[in-house]
Amino acid sequence: MALTTTLLRTTTGAPAGRRWLLWVLLWLGTTPAWATHIVGGELDLQYLQGDTYQLSMNLYFDAINGNPGALDNSFTAGIFDKATNRLITSVTLDLVNNTFVSYTSPACAVGSLSTRQLVYRNRAPLLLPAATYGSAQGYYVAIERCCRNNAISNIVNPGAAAQAFYLEFPAVVRGGQPFRDSTPRIFPPLADYACVGELFYYDFAGQDADGDSLAYDMVTPLNGHTTSAQPTLLNLTNNVPLPGPYQPITWNAGLSASNQIPGAPTLTIGARTGRLTVRPTRVGLFVFGVRCQEYRRGVKIGETRRDFQLQVLVCPRNNAPSVTALPGTSGSVTYLPGRDTLRLVPGGSRCLRLRFTDPDASSQLTLSLRSVNYTGTLPTFSSTISGLVHSPGQPDTLVATLCFPDCVDTQGKVNFLEVIVADNGCALPKRDTVRIALLAIPNPNALPTLTTTAGTPLPLRVRLGQTLGFDLLATDPDGDPITYALSGTNGFAPAALGATLTAQAQAGTQRAARFNWPISCAAVTDPPGQVRELVFTATTVTPCGVRQAAPPITIPVIVDYSNAPPALTSTFPADSAGGPPLVRVALGQAYTASLTGTDGDKDVLVLSATGQDFNLADVGMRFTAPAGAPGQASGTFTWLPTCDGVSVTNGQARELVVTFQLQESTCRPQPRTRTVRFAVAQPVAKEFLPPNIITPNGDDKNQFFTLADLPPDFCDARFAGVKIFSRWGRQVYESGDRSFRWAGDGVGGTYYYLITYTTGRRYKGWVEVMP
Template identity: 55%
Template sequence: MPVSTLLPTRIPGRWAPLFLALALVLGLSSAARATHLVGGEMDLQYLQGNSYQFTLNLYFDAVNGNPGALDNDLTVSIFEKGSNRRMLNLSLPLTTNTLVNYTNPACTRAELVTRRIVYAARVELPASIYSNGAGYYAAVERCCRNNGINNIVSPADAGQTFYLEFPPVVRNGLPFRDSTPRIFPPLSDYACLGELFYYDFGGLDSDGDSLVYELATPFNGYSTTGVPKPTEARPQPYPEVRWLAGLSEQNQIPGAPTLSINSLTGRLEVRPTDVGLFVFGIKCSEFRDGVKIGETRRDFQLKVVSCPRNTAPVMNVQLPGTSRSYLPGRDTLRLRPGFSRCISLRFTDADSPSRLSLSVRPVNFPATLLPSFTLTQGMVKTPGAPDTLVSQLCFPACFDSKGQVYLLDVIVADDGCSLPKRDTVRVAFTAIPDPNSPPTITTTAVQPLRARVGELITFDVTGADADNDPLTLTMTGVGFTPTDQGITFTPGVSGNQIRGRVSWRVDCRAVGRPLYELDFLVSSTLCAEAQTVRLRVPIQIEYSNSPPVLSSNLPPTPAPTEPPIRIRRVVGGVYEATFTGTDADNNPLVLSATGNGFELAAAGMSFRATNGSGTASALFRWEANCAGLKLPEGALEVTFQLQETTCRPEPQTRVVRFELINPDTLAFTPPNIFTPNNDPNQRNEFFTIPNLPPDFCDSRFAGIKVFSRWGNQVYESKLRNFRWNGGQQPAGVYFYLIEFTDGRKYKGPITLER
């Protein structure tokens, strides 16, 4: 840990030896040139798609470090493993600059200050590029380390290489997402000579991969005092720092025992035997399904100083109901109903003054339920303070060890530096919980409930607990969501009960099923364990509907496969029909008439209805006019409907085709010969057709033309009463063409005989 020669002006007597030792140590290096690197590590986190984020945590000596060595950005280089092919150089801008806190703030010293400098940037790693099965590695090189380091050769000239490995982003043709380990706690504490130093150096992995820790020799890299910040990192292998004689990767800090790390937890431990500043390295390997997929390297520094003597606190555990002390390894505390569940604790410290604090740590059971202290901390051996503190550790009445012997570490810690001294008593215990009755649930609903559409259902549901445990009351639907049906449930607390009111105005949404079941659950919670009781309330929906009856004076309704009813009238004719609707359920009825593609009034039609509940009547009238001929086939199709207002209506309909009768005569027989021979009686002297089809609405006589057998027109007239005497045409067969305005045509031969 970096330090400086600056000392506070006021030094408490207890700490004077420590500061004297720090001053002696630091004074030896005060003339050395200022450097800055304390340690650091990188991580790579998956974001989305092909996007990842590189983060470099760099730890900076805020006291001895040269402010000019604080970079605004650093460059990370990515290489392909095996081939060392350079893939990318990525600039990492500085994002945050914060102080690193001590484990025990009371041990903070102005001359021991570390800053955490974070550099970060997003990077795209497309599967089309980063798919090599060997994986990839990334490195950042920077010089130089603190010159006061005591376990490596030429520390002031030693650089630092931050390094990590990551897998390809695709495996077996599928995306392979991985985020490297991160959130390694920074080290801001110092160690005391001859005393055990411990620290949790473990990281976290967002993918749940297994992490394994081991000691590693820190990388030196290729950066130098001449080129402290290379524009890019060089590919591996990276030179390592050189240990001083007698030290090695497995003996990085002189100690008894030397520095070690728990391979599973990342907990560091060392009992240093030399004062000084020591660098150390850690490698964290990442495994998925038993296969290594990456690693992160981290190196840091630990300052070892001579500290004032600090005596560990002492704690005595007294069995409940006795004056006898608990003997770890021999006694088992048995907690059972009707007896005290509290043990007495007496704790003190030979040092004066001393602040002591209590804590517990479960050994072989989950930490979801723990006993509580009546006193968690206090001062001893100060003016007005006792020499010994007393606390009660009480187990909840609901604690259940389920027939097993649980182990609980009861810990007392002082406020000594650099880390607290502790005394731990491991308590073995069994616990049988006090009897606890399950909750009860009742309802005011008279079952089975029956309801019709339009009715309002209300009832109450009440949950209670004889032990006054906290309660919750909920409602769910069996196979449906109550709110979708408009069912509301409003719970509230009434004394030691919880009560909820159900309200449901049944509407047409309920007709979809004949039975609705509501489940009510009341749960009592004691010691994080819930007891739940269920009550099911069925509600039957009663719904029936008789279709309405439509009657009229129309002709009988044809079979479904036959054409609709046909009503025929000549222009000017009148037709009337009456309609009556009845409904046995007395539902509101509506009679209506709708023209298929036309308005009734435009066709001379009217429909007057009198609607009501259970009955309805109407009168239809048609005054035939020519409007019908404007529709396809000259037909007017009208749908008469009786509609009821109910949840599942069954409308009754009649479809009627109203047609105009064309007065075209069947006696239309044009002559086929005429003889213009000056008959005194004028018989058959002219070609004329007195019984031409009459004009009808838009169908009017347009004219007649007569043609010779060679197609030459020999006669034409626009008059309905035309008379052709043959003119000067010779005898023979001619052809006539009669046309009407609606496109109708009549053709035929006519023989002229003289």
């Protein structure tokens, strides 16, 4: 969190910024123009998608004294296996951006320091497939370039010292699964300078797209293989980058990785914060190296190295400002950090007065806030600032008021907030900080209450068709807006079953609501009679945005429901041991049966009849069931069988299965069924005993051959005809009339007959003719 307001002082004399710039220009006139080139830089590898990555290099170049001809349009990077130093591939990086690095405070700019940031990126898509990049120890990327600035003060022979840009990354597969990683994008570029004898600080922390943990430390910059004669050295045999290890630069006597810039203290970096700190004790241009290591779940997976330079100058003296705090809006008692605690209580002052000053004339002072563990809304500075104006060189005292919002609540714990006053001195502002410890209690706010007219005893019992209804009343003594909510327990969702809770407009401190629940079949539990719980809540939001809830009201409800199965009777024959009864009806004869349904619960009953794989009307069946009174039903079944509606195979009619159902209209119906088999009665055939002798002699006895006891016709099984043959096979008679009469052929002897039916059935026999 940060809140800043700028406070301008008025005084006489020349502006300090202008006098400072004039001094710098005069100082620069006596300073030699060193031949400079590489200021520093780092590599960056970002995951895009699939197997595709982006490799970038940031190179920082001295824009004042660097030779423009030394600017490279491209670089060749090598990717190596860390375990073997084997070159995996070469990657061409092209220059894509060339911009100036801005000062933190442009007003403090000096003519001897100007840096360009050159950004290089891979020319072709960079693919890192798992089949190639699966080594457990990971990989490294390196680019080499010579040379560094001649003016560097802390290394041996700086004009011949090179730089190796270096980055490590993990395998892209781990445990058989893809392992995606983007290296940390670290270090905002450093364009500022430091002043000898003054504390210098700079935020060098980076960001990691994967949320990995980052750890920083100081390391010796890498020199590598390149030289001034071969500034971009490649393997001359096959023109590829050279592998590591890369030699480090050589420190001047007394300096090392842990003491890179002479200082008290020397240059350090926060292991977790990435914040650089140094109080240099010597003027000069100093190179330094920083390493950022990347950890995931406690395991190191990569690192990025960065070289950079810091210029230390002699700067005009800049005195630090000071700030004191006074609780309340009046009085002279000074707040003492570390001993006093600011208490913000209901009815008390919620403000803090600030007095701040600077002994330097024409200083521009800035007030800001920084949270230590303060989580509330930041307070605001007053817009009116009063103070006295003194002669140049004399301090004036300015006053501001800091007021905390009414809703700040530290939950009974001490919170810390820092008030910082900073000037506009160069190279970095001087600051003074007062840490405020505070305990804040917001204005009290009463909880809402909730009542209902649901009544007792509990659980409430309702029946199907009723509507459960009652009122609720929520009260908030502070008049905060009230919101109702209706829910259920154990997965019960009242609104899904038609329950509604309708709230009225709030009237002052109260808001009423009406609950209604029409009980339908959806409300019946399975099994019936289980308890369901209605939960009613009323919540408010205080002016400070705090949600407060009344104790919820839980109302158990039982939906009473019972159902006895209906009874179905009929005039059909009773079932047999083998199953449904079989009713046979002769062709052309009508069959009638009645069915009756009754229900003790007085549910509406419906009777129906369904044929198994046939339509009733298609076979001459009919079922009628007029509407009856509640709990009663009746129906009539009739069947007039005809050959048109009956399927006959080989003289046998198929069975027709009809299911009669009695259905009740209720939440948990228990239907009753009756199944009856029907078949057309076959005609009864007499014993077929055809005569085997006739005497056509005119005595009126056995004069004709006739077959009165032939199997009867039955639908499609009909008599087709008779043929009589002599013993030599000659047909002597034929008739299609089943009542035929044959008097013989006038010649005695044995004759043979053949009788056929439409179904293909045949009867054969013989008859003796005796004239």
